[in-house]
Amino acid sequence: MQRLVGLALGLAAAIGLGLGSAVLAVRSGLSGGEVRNGPWRTSLVTGSLDADMYTRARVAVGGLLALAPSETVYWNADSDSEGRPLDARCDYRVEGSELPARWWSITAYAADHFLIPNDASRYSLSQTTLAREPGGPWTIAVSSEAKPGNWLPSGRPGNSAPFALTIRLYNPAPEVYEQAGALALPRIEREGCR
Amino acid sequence: MKRAVGWSLVILAGAALVHLAAVAALPRAIMSRVLSGLGAQAGENRFVHPELATAASRTIVRPSPDLAYSSAVFDVSERPLHIVVPLSAPYTSLSGFAANTDNFFAVNDRSAGGDVIDVVLVGPSTPRDGLAGLRVIESPSDRGVLLVRRVVPSAEAFPVIDAVRQRARVELR
Numbered sequence A: 001m002q003r004l005v006g007l008a009l010g011l012a013a014a015i016g017l018g019l020g021s022a023v024l025a026v027r028s029g030l031s032g033g034e035v036r037n038g039p040w041r042t043s044l045v046t047g048s049l050d051a052d053m054y055t056r057a058r059v060a061v062g063g064l065l066a067l068a069p070s071e072t073v074y075w076n077a078d079s080d081s082e083g084r085p086l087d088a089r090c091d092y093r094v095e096g097s098e099l100p101a102r103w104w105s106i107t108a109y110a111a112d113h114f115l116i117p118n119d120a121s122r123y124s125l126s127q128t129t130l131a132r133e134p135g136g137p138w139t140i141a142v143s144s145e146a147k148p149g150n151w152l153p154s155g156r157p158g159n160s161a162p163f164a165l166t167i168r169l170y171n172p173a174p175e176v177y178e179q180a181g182a183l184a185l186p187r188i189e190r191e192g193c194r
Numbered sequence B: 001m002k003r004a005v006g007w008s009l010v011i012l013a014g015a016a017l018v019h020l021a022a023v024a025a026l027p028r029a030i031m032s033r034v035l036s037g038l039g040a041q042a043g044e045n046r047f048v049h050p051e052l053a054t055a056a057s058r059t060i061v062r063p064s065p066d067l068a069y070s071s072a073v074f075d076v077s078e079r080p081l082h083i084v085v086p087l088s089a090p091y092t093s094l095s096g097f098a099a100n101t102d103n104f105f106a107v108n109d110r111s112a113g114g115d116v117i118d119v120v121l122v123g124p125s126t127p128r129d130g131l132a133g134l135r136v137i138e139s140p141s142d143r144g145v146l147l148v149r150r151v152v153p154s155a156e157a158f159p160v161i162d163a164v165r166q167r168a169r170v171e172l173r
Helices: A002-028 A053-062 B002-042 B155-165
Strands: A034-037 A040-043 A072-077 A090-096 A101-110 A124-126 A138-143 A151-153 A163-172 A187-193 B067-075 B081-086 B092-098 B103-108 B116-122 B136-138 B143-151 B169-172
Touching: A002 B002, A053 B002, A101 A151, B002 B067, B002 B143, B067 B155, B081 B092, B092 B116, B103 B136, B143 B155
Parallel strands: A138 A151, B116 B136
Antiparallel strands: A034 A040, A040 A072, A072 A163, A090 A138, A090 A187, A101 A124, A101 A163, B067 B143, B081 B116, B081 B169, B092 B103, B092 B143
């Protein structure tokens, strides 16, 4: 009897440890082909046949049906340029210039990886919807409170909630692969918190 | 003492096996749920054209609100699937995702070679008769997902793009 109990406990411990470590590995970003650039991260093997099993698992959880980098590169940021986690109770200024792709956009996502509910029903800004001089630099105000100009809502006013920004580069220029770590990506500056 | 060390090693080895099995199985498990969800909307081998993504969209994680999607669950276990996708500016692509989530092909408006994307999809079990001269795409699995992405550059452009996407067709040969 004592032996059976021991076996059951051992089995439970192995399953618990195995599942727990799997969840941690998938959530913590253990994957091949990952490139960091300031607060932005991407995987150059996302969706591709070369992806390792951790990358596949991460993409299945947070980016299912993502295209391979030859078609689209996805840059994700869940912190500002100083490394502080993005939080909907704070205001951010995102500054950038034309990105090297046929078409690009910046979208805000909640921690559950879905679009963030907001009264303006605005979820992204893109190459074609950003207000700016043609081909010139641009600034986006990311905030839970309405701002004039290029405003991207980060949540309902008054709520503290983590969120993330995603840049999509459709048909990226070769430099996006060849110099991914040195690519001129937007800065994310925190302006203040409520 | 020796026995305790032995038990610990057995537990760690078991945990490693469970860890690897869980990470390896997760993509197929999630994809299986998506195939069921999309299949329930329109069945297999048929495009559905959802509205532009909003905060209420919950089928696929990280949807792009700037894209008009068309999706279809494919099953080519018995016959090839003929896919015809008319193009819209400024960007259209057709991509395929295998049962393990791999993006095994993508064709866009630049690589289409004409006014439409016109391909035939086959899988490991599909009979290959009568496909000579056609643009054949090989899927690593018999079932999976087809996804058409169309950039919607402004809200005003959506009605025209929507009319084009409704003409996308899939048909078993």
